[in-house]
Amino acid sequence: MAGFNTAITGLKAASTNLDVTGNNIANSSTVGFKASRTEFGDIYATAVVGAGSSNVAGSGVTVTDIAQNFEAGTTEFTSNNLDLAINGSGFFQLDDGQGGVTYTRAGAFELDKDGYVVSKTGKYLQGYGLDSEGNRLPIQNLAVDQKESPPQATSNIGLSFNINDAADPTLLSTPYDKDVPASFTYSTTVRTFDSLGNEHTVKYNMVEQRPVRDVYAVDVTFPDTLSISGVNVSFDAAGVPDATDLDNLRNTDKRIDTSTLLFTQDATAAAGVGSVSFETYAKYSSYGDMNISDSTGVNITPEPTERDANENYAYKLAVPTADTELNIGGVAIEISTNPTAPTLAEIAELISVRQTDIKDRNPNVESVSVVEEGGEFRLDIRFKAEYGNIGSEFSVTETDMATGAASSAVLTADTTKTYEGDNTYRGQYQMYAYLNGTELLDIGKSVDPGETGFSVNSTDTLSEVGAVMLGFDPTTGFLSSVNGTSFSVGATAPELTIKGADPANTETLITLDLSDSTQFASASIVKTSSQDGYTKGDLIGVSFAETGEMVASFSNGEKQNLGVVAFATFENQSGLQPAGDTEWGATLTSGNAVLNPPGTGLNGSLRSAALEQSNVDLSTELVRLIEAQRNFQANSKTLETLNTVTQAILQI
Structure with a gap:
């Protein structure tokens, strides 16, 4: 009777199902474990092909496959940076050092005595090495081979x-x-x-x-030549500098305002005896060294004095002989000579009382003052330094009130007291x-x-x-x-x-x-x-980025990429062969592993300080356990029934 064999296949299939289900339950807490499912197929010893029906009893059941479920398990976070989990598809590649290569989702790694990243079974985690420029090298054993960070000078x-x-x-x-x-x-x-x-x-x-200009002055006797900033400047007996030399000086030393280069005759000495003076722009006051030497090469550079960079107009006052209107910056001041001409002191008073009006009308004016020196009176108009040279923005004019013609009866320019403004310091x-x-x-x-x-x-x-x-x-x-x-x-x-x-x-x-x-x-x-400089640092830890970089941290605050974890994917991951220790081996059915860094192609990302747990669903497995148990009991009943029938036949 074929029924005995049929029942035996059922018992074997049910037993296998119990084994698979029990294995799933046993590994419900195994990191990276993937649950399996028993798949069955019926058995027919013969098949009749023709126009009629086939009345052939089946020969039982067979286990066609024990299929694995590669669905991701729950990710649980840990405090160990060497615990790694894959968020998405892919496997870690392991090498046992003897040519054996396996793949796993269990990322509980650690460092061995030589600094290599290894699994709990001692197999080496595979990844890309990095050269000094950060370029990826071929697949190799990942290792923490930098125990210290050498110092780097600030650049x-x-x-x-x-x-x-x-x-x-x-x-x-x-x-x-x-x-x-x-x-x-x-x-x-x-x-x-x-x-x-x-x-x-x-x-x-x-x-x-500061709003000041440096003033240099040296005593000279002309005709002679001075070397100023390395440029030979010739002066004639009247103290006039050579035009070409002046151009050379202007192009050589940008600090010097060559328009101020001046020879001043000593009134008590012979012709050609006096001093040469010049000023630097306010931008360069107290900046750098000046080099002045005489015709013999002897350095005669003096310490500079300072003058305010404000522009200054200065005029000597005189008593007019006719009625005159003095206009200072748009403010008219009438000076009448009828019945008698005013004194210089009275003219000074007329100007002084209008100082506020002049300043209000001209924001660039800092002060208007009349100064008495040795019985002479001088009008000083001082401008704010930040305005630089005022030029045509401010005017001082005189008009004969009787004729309306321009006059010069009250003011005479005092050139020795007139300075140009300079706001280059701003x-x-x-x-x-x-x-x-x-x-x-x-x-x-x-x-x-x-x-x-x-x-x-x-x-x-x-x-x-x-x-x-x-x-x-x-x-x-x-x-x-x-x-x-x-x-x-x-x-x-x-x-x-x-x-x-x-x-x-x-x-x-x-x-x-x-x-x-x-x-x-x-x-x-x-x-x-x-x-960008730092001192020597010692290794204090290793972490991993989502894109797979293994990063070493040092006590000097520096970080260094030591390698990149490689993820393996397969055309048919269901074709992988279990190898124990939650590892799989590649087969002809699975195809060869395709290796890439995390986050590229179809690869998932990497999570550090995390582990993927088993994907076993205990509730489902317990139900399957009951089903497998009943299937086993039912097939046992088939054997029992066939045995009774056989006994009845023997008793005929």
Whole structure:
């Protein structure tokens, strides 16, 4: 009777189902475990093919497949960065070091004694190595092979600040002294590291230019030649400089206002004896060294004096012989000679009482005053320095009231008391840099004209220790020039090069970027500050990014990518062969593994400090267990029934 065999196949199938279900239940807490399902097929020993029906009893049941469910399990987070979970599709690839390669979703990894990332069974996690440029290398064993981070000398500094426009440069103490805070407008410090990892500081002092001009004067006897900033300037016996020499000086030393180059005759001496004087622009007051030498090459550079950068008009007062209208900046003052001409003191009083009117009508006027010296009276009109040269914006005229013709009866120009204005100081700062607050650094200041290394072509000019000029647009407050190079708002500021800030390596150069610095009327603050140097660091931990990068963290705050975890995918993951320890092996049915970093193609992302739990549903498995048990009992009943029938036949 074939029924016995049929019942036996049913018992075997039910037993296999019990085994599979029991295995699922047993691994309900196994990390990365994938539940299996028993699939059955019926058995027919023969098949009749024809026009009629086939009345053939089946031969039982067979297990056609034990299929695995690769649905993702629940992700649970842990406190161990080496616990990894795959959020999406893919498998970790493991290598046992003997050529055996398996795949798993169980990401409970750890470091072995050699720093390799291994599974709990000691197999090596596979990934991409990285070269020094961060390019991926072929698949290999991932390892934490960097136990320390070597020091790196600072090579780039980014610094942006706001410096208070409301600060009054005229209140600064002079001369500038790095140890006297009252002599500079603002100061800030950035830490740096040398090539051995020692920490240092670079302190920056900003000194706002004051509205003054430096005045140089040397005693001379002409005809002779002076060397000014390395340019030979010849003077004739009357003290007039050679025009060509003057052009050369103007093109060589941009600090000098050559229009002020003047020979003043000594009234008590012979012709050609006196002094040569000139002024620097207010932008460059107290900036750099001046070099003046006589025809024999002897240095005769004096200490400069200062004069205010305000424009000044000066006139000697005289008593008119006819009625005259004096018009000062649009304010008319009548001076009558009837019945008698006024005295100089009375004329001075007429002007003085109108000072407020003149200032109200002319915002660029700082003061109007009449000064008495040795019985003579002088009218001084002083303009605010920030207006620079006033020119035709302000006029002083005289008119004969009887004829309406221009007159010069009251005022006579006093040229010795007249100065041009100069507002080039506005928004200008000298910036000094000091290593550890003491040693003045070379931050790109060009060698002064007349010194060795100077060149008219600024690209060929050597640099020296000292201050560089920073310029802010006085109308917008944005940084507009660095060390003489101008740039537009929003553009990257020209970089400065700092030399000598690495005591361990004199060849180290540091690039300083001051972009986005401003001069607004608010508190002086640092807006951003950064530098790329650091000291030696020891390994303190390893973590993984979502895209698979294995990142080492060091005690100096640095991070370094050591490799990238590789994810394996298959054309048919159901064809994978279980290999135990929640691992699978590739087969012909599954196809070869396709390896890519996480987050690329169909790969899922990587989660650090997380583990994928078993995907077993205990409720479902318990129901299946009951079903398998009843199937087994039913097939046992079939055997029992067939046995009874057989006994009955034997008793006939």
